[in-house]
Amino acid sequence: MIKCENLQKRVPMAGAELEILKGITLEIKSGEAVAIIGASGSGKSTLLGLLAGLDEASAGSIDIDGTDLGALNEDGRAQFRAQNIGFVFQSFQLLPALTALENVMLPLELQGQSNVSQQAESFLERVELGDRMGHYPLQLSGGEQQRVAIARAFANKPAILFADEPTGNLDTRTGEHIIDLLFELNREEGTTLVLVTHDAALAGRCQRRIRLDGGALVKE
């Protein structure tokens, strides 16, 4: 369960402070799929970054399954991410120097797991890329790259999966395919899914939608 209370984010900008998030309070239950929607600049990605422990809040608290993220330093949050969190990004964020297989192995290696190669292979097969394991990101299409990213996100069996505009860089058909894959894996693995999107179809497939406007929560 993700619980955040009065979450605020302010950044210094040209001598003044810009308030990006204005006291967000929300709860996401385990296994739930939630879409964060809103116009550009409404603070969606900032909220996602905070919830995933990629950034520090200016005020307020975030509690994930009993862990207070605010009490952890960057290294503590990194360890927490390694154990509990998976990511899918709009720009895929694959490492160009690594093959598809190596990209999927990366989080497993960081966790110090054994048999990383076998586990990674099985995930790549699940996203139907069993025959492209040795390819580098540049040799893959956008959709294929995003499938590698999804395999990587699920590889360490995270409790929560955060996705930032997962279909943003893809055409509609590929996007739909990716969404199917994401929800299918989500269901099979019992993962909590939090995604940021502009895509109404994608948001529509989530159980709940949270709308942000000017850094504040708007009732959906």
Add this chain to the structure above:
Amino acid sequence: MSMTATKMLVRDWRGGELGVLVMALVLAVGVVSGISAFTTRLQTALVQESHRFLAADAVVRSGRELPTEWLEEATRQQVPHALTLQFPSMVYAGDDRMYLASVKAVSSAYPLRGELSYSRAPFGDVLPATTGPARGEVWLDSRLFPLLDTAVGEKITIGEAEFVVTAAARTEPDQGTSFYGFGPRVLMHYDDIPATSVVQPGSRVEYRQLFAGPAPSLDAFTQWLEPKLQDGQRLVNVDEGQPGIASALARAESFLLLAGSLAVVLAGVAVALAARRFSERHHDYVAIIKSLGATSSTVNQLYGRSLLLLGCIATCLGCLLGWGIQSVFFQLFAEQLPVQPGPSGIRPYAIGAATSLTCLLCFAWPPLRRLAQASPLRVLRRDLPLENRRATTDYAIGLVAIALLMWWYSQDWKLTLAVLAGLAVTAGLGFCLALTLLRGGRLVGMSAGSIWRLALAGLQRRGATNALQVVIFAMAIMLLLVIILVRTSLIDEWKTQMPEDAPNHFMINIGPDDVQAIEHLLRTENIPSEAFYPMIRGRIMSINGESLPSTDDVEQNRRQRETNFTWSDAAPAANELVAGQWWTSGTDRAVVSLEEEFAERLDITVGDTMGFLVGSQPLEAEVTSIRQLDWQSMRPNFYLVFPPKLLAPYPATFMTSFHLDASNKVFLNRFIRQFPTATVIEMDIVVEQIRNIINQVSAAIELVLMVILAAGALVLIAGVQASVDARMHESAILRALGAQRRLILGGLLIEFATLGLFAGLLATVAAELSVFILQTFVMDMAYTPQPWIWPLGIFAGALIIGGLGVFSCRRVVSTPPVLVLRQL
């Protein structure tokens, strides 16, 4: 963590990220260890070569017989040794023919170093000999044959002993020293001395004990020997044996050390640039792995281990490269090298490894260490600024590391300071100037055409980065200019010192009546000669009225001594006055001019008076000037010069020096028959030896220059590469917006060429300063400004940097912009 550094290195290598860093490291280690090994081996070889001029590695000489215990000790310590004894003596052939000759008796082991040569007939084909004449035999100087009217196979007499003439003595390795007052050479066996009975207590003789051997045993022996030396016994080393060679070697050594030190600096800069770029390109990588759960310490460990592993691999490869560089050098001029290069030992490779370690720790590690601080939020927001601020401490650490490394490498703090001064001027002045100039450039450029506006706006936008880049380019160009300048003046100086037609024969004992005839003969035979100088043998008796001790056989500075005087109205050619004034032409004052070192030895300054004995007549003169002269010039040189009127009443002979080609040696036969009383001293072999050594050293210097230029080019490439990503990104956007190829490449060319122009300007100023310090305080050479360096430095800077910049970014106009944008 199971993701090992090895895996990461392998992956990075595949990704092409590591190329420049590894290349910079391998080149750093390779160049430093290669030059160092080459220098060490060349020095060993050249020192051996110069030992040929002593015919040994160490020589003890004395006017009295030397203790035989020393030879016994040498035998005990397994140091090979030989003996020589030199003295003037009348040599008789038949009943009525005689001549004063310079006799040299040598033991069977002579020479220990270098070669003895002889010919079967006078002036005949020169043959090498491993040992001197056998007992009962003598070799005569070629010109003694006509003087004594004798031939090979006939007999001559020295003192009470009779000898068979078996060959013509041609060259001895140690003949290049002290020939004044001696006649043509007669070479005999040392064991025949007692039979001649010519050497009596008090005779004017020089005993020598020669020693040679591998450094450790010889050093041990000379250490044992030195405390036992008494007054009048001197241990002679190479420097004294052949000052010309010694100073050429010392300067060559300075140059090579300078070159190596510059290689260290260049390598450091190249590594720093490459590591910085590597770290910038790894920011996203680190952000991703951190978002996947890697902690800062994981990142640090990962990069630390990778760097260590990389360092080990690059060091091994670099040492191999260094070994390759020095063997290629030696192969390139193996034919010219008369001696086997000695071993280099482990030190050059240790220096290479230390360079690698220092470069890694002080230049590569700081930017990589900061990678761990990269924010994982970059995975969501790529516009977050990079954590690549170089702290001032980084620069300070780098500077100290470079300084220590250079000092360790060159063991010469003056040389280190000279280079650091140049670098400091480049960095300090450069940064301010670059900022100002770039700002000025913008104002001018605003009204210029579109390409110019694009280029100058680019320069202005990245003001601070560009200024840093200008400083880096300027440093590299400065170091290259320094090495080119020093090399040029060194080689020029050697060329003027030892021109092809440098005098290689001395002629002494020319009667005043023969001067004109000999001058005429040389002119008609087209043999270039120096002026004819009168030579009067005299004795120094007192200084400022105080009589000097008269012990001839004791080697001390202030004592009575015989030497040659000359007279001249004007200061002799190539003599430089360092104190006092030259006399007015035709003066009848009793004055004298002294050579600088001679004056120092006798502790005399301008204004002192000296008492002389010329023949049997006393003479007193005031010292009015001190001269510096070039002993390596092979011109007649004199310690004491008097005004003509003062010495005119005394009987004089004349001397000169001239250049004779090897093909024209038979001229000497005719000459000696025509002027039997004149003495010709053949120095051509010695001159040739000196020229050979200098040629080899010059060739080595040219090769080293090439390597340094390559290292400099690498820095320039790394410097351009460092800014290519940002420029490629902008150019790709412009290209996407429809900008023409000409506009983009033109803009890039102007941008980089402007940086190069500023860098060249700074580099030239700093190089002049550095070279001034180096030549004045390190290499003991006269500094002369080199105007040609200005256009070279400035325009070569603009051309090379401009060219490299366009070349590095050329992909932007040949690849679809979307691909460029995707890859960056």
